[in-house]
Amino acid sequence: xxxxxxxxxxxxxxxxxxxxxxxxxxxxxxxxxxxxxxxxxxxxxxxxxxxxxxxxxxxxxxxxxxxxxxxxxxxxxxxxxxxxxxxxxxxxxxxxxxxxxxxxxxxxxxxxxxxxxxxxxxxxxxxxxxxxxxxxxxxxxxx
Amino acid sequence: xxxxxxxxxxxxxxxxxxxxxxxxxxxxxxxxxxxxxxxxxxxxxxxxxxxxxxxxxxxxxxxxxxxxxxxxxxxxxxxxxxxxxxxxxxxxxxxxxxxxxxxxxxxxxxxxxxxxxxxxxxxxxxxxxxxxxxxxxxxxxxx
DNA sequence: GAATCATGTAACTTTAAAAGTATCTTGATT
DNA sequence: AATCAAGATACTTTTAAAGTTACATGATTC
Numbered sequence: 001x002x003x004x005x006x007x008x009x010x011x012x013x014x015x016x017x018x019x020x021x022x023x024x025x026x027x028x029x030x031x032x033x034x035x036x037x038x039x040x041x042x043x044x045x046x047x048x049x050x051x052x053x054x055x056x057x058x059x060x061x062x063x064x065x066x067x068x069x070x071x072x073x074x075x076x077x078x079x080x081x082x083x084x085x086x087x088x089x090x091x092x093x094x095x096x097x098x099x100x101x102x103x104x105x106x107x108x109x110x111x112x113x114x115x116x117x118x119x120x121x122x123x124x125x126x127x128x129x130x131x132x133x134x135x136x137x138x139x140x141x142x143x
Numbered sequence: 144x145x146x147x148x149x150x151x152x153x154x155x156x157x158x159x160x161x162x163x164x165x166x167x168x169x170x171x172x173x174x175x176x177x178x179x180x181x182x183x184x185x186x187x188x189x190x191x192x193x194x195x196x197x198x199x200x201x202x203x204x205x206x207x208x209x210x211x212x213x214x215x216x217x218x219x220x221x222x223x224x225x226x227x228x229x230x231x232x233x234x235x236x237x238x239x240x241x242x243x244x245x246x247x248x249x250x251x252x253x254x255x256x257x258x259x260x261x262x263x264x265x266x267x268x269x270x271x272x273x274x275x276x277x278x279x280x281x282x283x284x285x286x
Numbered sequence: 287g288a289a290t291c292a293t294g295t296a297a298c299t300t301t302a303a304a305a306g307t308a309t310c311t312t313g314a315t316t
Numbered sequence: 317a318a319t320c321a322a323g324a325t326a327c328t329t330t331t332a333a334a335g336t337t338a339c340a341t342g343a344t345t346c
Contacts, residue, residue, distance in 0.1 A: 002304045002331055003228075005235035011247040019243075025321065032241070039305060041322065058314025074251075078232075084303090085146075088231040088332095089221075094147035098175070100162075101324045103278040104154040106268070108217075115262035122254040135246040145302060166294065182291065182334060201343030202294045227332090231303095244335045 004083040008044050009033050011074065011131065013044070016068060017053070018132050037064030043081060043117040071130060075124035086116050149186050152176050154186070154217065154274065161212060161275050166205030171199070186224060193223040212275060217265035229259050230261040 013029055026037035033040065044063060047053045054066040090112065091105040156172055169180035169187075176183065187206060190196045197209040234248040234254065
């Protein structure tokens with residue numbers, strides 16, 4: 001499959017929305033992301049379902065943040081976009097008959113689960129607000 | 144892309160080879176893996192290039208282990224099959240112009256790199272010999 | 287040395303899931 | 317009523333691993 005950029009893109013959008021007054025249209029967001037409005041709506045539908053954004057139709061409509069940035073973590077966004085498979089590598093068969101294969105898969109899955117747990121813990125430890133603040137600091141630190 | 148099962152499959156094969164006297168043909172290995180001989184040759188070519196296995200043509204030919212199992216780690220095998228992308232998730236653009244996007248991508252990549260480092264460290268800490276021994280223990284521990 | 291067996295290699299097609307696209311519907315604002 | 321923007325459906329495209337077909341190369345056996 002292609003690299004899954006949904007988390008990255010949604011964080012990008014959310015930070016822009018946080019710095020922007022009023023709603024952003026799917027069209028405008030699509031331009032920011034270098035994609036098209038349908039992809040934007042499709043991906044952001046997950047965030048809306050989770051209550052992190054809201055959308056309005058018609059004139060002056062578009063997308064707005066609907067949650068407290070302090071209370072939403074990067075992990076929350078990861079899950080809202082589908083909480084997809086993190087790894088590109090894995091085992092072929094989930095329940096092999098071969099005992100050797102079973103042992104190999106379990107050993108591998110242990111390692112993968114550990115790495116995934118670390119990843120999710122790190123994502124869970126950062127809020128959107130912190131990410132936004134760290135961006136602000138980057139800018140003011142520029143010479 | 145599809146889930147990459149090359150590491151898993153090669154570990155499976157190597158453990159079988161370690162418990163088997165004489166060469167195994169691509170045909171026999173393919174049956175073990177539920178695939179076909181060309182996929183086996185293609186994938187095992189990486190292991191041969193790294194010196195972990197050798198192959199012989201003709202009657203009585205096939206694949207044999209060519210390295211000390213104590214000295215080859217799971218990470219070595221991961222690298223021998225191409226050391227492929229570990230994650231299915233990531234950023235779309237490597238060098239975005241947008242400063243917000245840049246900040247998001249760097250934050251994400253930090254987290255991903257940390258998880259990848261843990262994963263590779265864990266893979267590097269286990270030798271094929273240890274994996275084979277842990278399999279033996281599993282079997283004898285069975286009631 | 288011919289037949290056979292097994293690997294080596296090239297050139298494809300298939301698969302799976304995200305991404306991209308076209309088109310239409312729904313609903314809100316002017 | 318016209319326009320704007322999201323919602324939704326039904327596709328096609330993309331990507332790399334995996335799968336497949338076919339043939340070349342080389343070793344063994346008879």
